[in-house]
Amino acid sequence: MLDPLSEVISLLRPGTVFSKGISGAGRWGVRYSDFGHPSFCAVLEGSCRLEVDGHEPLTLEAGDFVSMSATPGFTMSGFEPVTPTQMDPHVAASSTEELRHGRQSGPPDVRLLGGYFVFGSPDAALLVSLLPQLVHVRGEERLATVVRLVNEESREQRAGRDLVLARLVEVLLIEALRSTTGAAASPGLARGLADARLGAAIRQMHRNPAHPWTVAQLAKEAALSRSAFFERFSRAVGVAPMEYLLAWRMAIAKDLLRRNEHALAEVAERVGYSSASTFSTAFSRHVGQPPARYARSH
Structure with a gap:
């Protein structure tokens, strides 16, 4: 993996x-x-x-x-x-x-x-x-x-x-x-992964993007309190935990849609949505067009 x-x-x-x-x-x-x-x-x-x-x-x-x-x-x-x-x-x-x-x-x-x-x-x-x-x-x-x-x-x-x-x-x-992972490094994924506790939570998000993660659950993966995890993640990665998770889910969804190998419901399930309709709403809000149109245009 x-x-x-x-x-x-x-x-x-x-x-x-x-x-x-x-x-x-x-x-x-x-x-x-x-x-x-x-x-x-x-x-x-x-x-x-x-x-x-x-x-x-x-x-x-x-x-x-x-x-x-x-x-x-x-x-x-x-x-x-x-x-x-x-x-x-x-x-x-x-x-x-x-x-x-x-x-x-x-x-x-x-x-x-x-x-x-x-x-x-x-x-x-x-x-x-x-x-x-x-x-x-x-x-x-x-x-x-x-x-x-x-x-x-x-x-x-x-x-x-x-x-x-x-x-x-x-x-x-x-x-x-x-090569640049210290506290002075610019915020981003590499800096987050260099933090052992944040890295554990980030890897879980990538390992299982379909899981209905909450900030509290991710904080538990990082062995931090909810507030400490939220602040530490936002400072290191540059975005809030759930914002990062959404961006990653949508990146995966776009890649699956471009390949055109999976039904919409399967794409939705793979990125953590219970139905094609809830996924379509979230995707349209994030990307600016429905998933079916995105797939056709790419």
Whole structure:
């Protein structure tokens, strides 16, 4: 049986990765507006500053890895004061040529590999919301090895390239997420799983999504009082327990409906609804269209 993090990554179906080299020298700074797609950046050599909207500024050093689940606006720069150049992330993302910021000649002060993922799941936005908004990892050799492989594979046109990249991206995402699990980590599923008590409750939700869970029952699985569990879960995962359970049930339902292998009543039963009609009402409220129409459109 898959663990919860692997289940979410598998449903996302990461299949494509775009990456390119980025470097900066002298006085430089760039400002990107919201991008929306999950992105990543690995520092190959040197250092720079990163300021992501809604988060504390970071100093990135060689060997660091950063990923953002639904990339908000951010500023990247050297360490000298500068008015950043405005960049359109969609235009920048479409180019595969190496970007050089600041002084164009001479050795760079920093070299990075930047890129973004494209997920195959039409439900990507919901699933991405279960992941941390910002991941910053330092000194993880396994992660650095996977980044190097992604870089090499994305630049070669070898047989089986797309399949290899799809698998590497899955590994890259999981390695990044499980490498950042402390209390300072951004809220999300990985941080919740890293908490032994919360992890026990999350695994039960994934193991048996059809069970009529209550907050009190989940708190018992976590060996916590109801109020302590609710507060601890909400702080670590970023959503309330029943909100997380609903999101997970609907992700499963969407996947089953897209496959078109099960009757509506069976889908309803698998995700914890006593009848097709109560499931249809909940699904329509959550997704914005009835399950039958959703299945036809996908």
